[in-house]
Amino acid sequence: MRKICVVGIGAGDPDHLTLQAAKAIGRTHVFFLLDKGEAKASLIELREGLIRHYGHPRKRIVEGRDPDRDRTPADYTGTVADWRHRRSLVLEELITEHLKDDEIGSILVWGDPSLYDSTIAILEEILERGAVEFEYEVIPGISSVSALAAKHRIGLNRVGRPVQITTGRRLAEGWPEGVDDVVVMLDAQQAFTAHPDADIYWGAYVSTADELLDAGRVSEVAERIVETRTEARERHGWIMDTYLLRRPDPE
Structure with a gap:
């Protein structure tokens, strides 16, 4: 056969x-x-x-x-x-x-x-x-998710806490219930911009020669990521990006 x-x-x-x-x-x-x-x-x-x-x-x-x-x-x-x-x-x-x-x-x-x-x-x-x-x-x-975490030298989840993998389309509908760590695949809507208090670990074309990485508080890096993403998509004609969005621990 x-x-x-x-x-x-x-x-x-x-x-x-x-x-x-x-x-x-x-x-x-x-x-x-x-x-x-x-x-x-x-x-x-x-x-x-x-x-x-x-x-x-x-x-x-x-x-x-x-x-x-x-x-x-x-x-x-x-x-x-x-x-x-x-x-x-x-x-x-x-x-x-x-x-x-x-x-x-x-x-x-x-x-x-x-x-x-x-x-x-x-x-x-x-x-x-x-x-x-x-x-x-x-x-x-x-996977791009594993490669992203390795590039940023982070774990996807925190001790005793779950992580959820979702899409930009679903994140645009609201933050998933019951999780503080969300991995988002291919977010054409750039839904992370609606969560300025979260931390983001972003990457595009991860592990290729065209790799792009950025990280920080969304309120501080969102504009830069949006610009980088737009320029890269125009240059290559396509983009593959992934990111971890993380709510900070309460003070």
């Missing part, structure tokens, strides 16, 4: 690749890459570099076009579900056409496949349709 490895490759630094991930790349026959367009060509280039370094000489690389989606939809959940469905159709066609029986195919996932990624859900949808059969394995990677 065909087998697919969903391989977490880390947040951008090639040295983030684990031994388990390197071994999986080394035994892969076919790599599946979804092209996100010229603006995000660097994401493809990183993967191709890892494949050249760790893949065996007879490996094959096949590319599909990642479907576009509305980034500011009225129905966010429905839009994401539709986008995932269309992605699953693209990937299903690639698997059917290019992965032979008894071969191993790999999908190289930025960061960790279990955090802010849809690959696992997409593979499950393909299997549910039943048009193609395969087994799959998930190999964890260093």
Whole structure:
């Protein structure tokens, strides 16, 4: 039977690749890459570099076009579900056409496949349709959240207290109840600006050559982060950022 490895490759630094991930790349026959367009060509280039370094000489690389989606939809959940469905159709066609029986195919996932990624859900949808059969394995990677904490030399949680991972969209609706430490992924709304008394540990393109970091009380650094984020997005055409927002301990 065909087998697919969903391989977490880390947040951008090639040295983030684990031994388990390197071994999986080394035994892969076919790599599946979804092209996100010229603006995000660097994401493809990183993967191709890892494949050249760790893949065996007879490996094959096949590319599909990642479907576009509305980034500011009225129905966010429905839009994401539709986008995932269309992605699953693209990937299903690639698997059917290019992965032979008894071969191993790999999908190289930025960061960790279990955090802010849809690959696992997409593979499950393909299997549910039943048009193609395969087994799959998930190999964890260093997430942008872990890399962010390491860069700022902080722990994500404090002793005896929880931490919550959420989105900028949800933070814009209000601070989550029951937590004082909130990790926010991809905050296009820059919702942190509504919490001037909190401390922020922010990073964009973490662990890449374009890495940007900032930290401090929101009231003191928010304007600088907003300007930095805007300039970076204009320069690169895209941005990936993450931050920890932390309520200070009471006096």
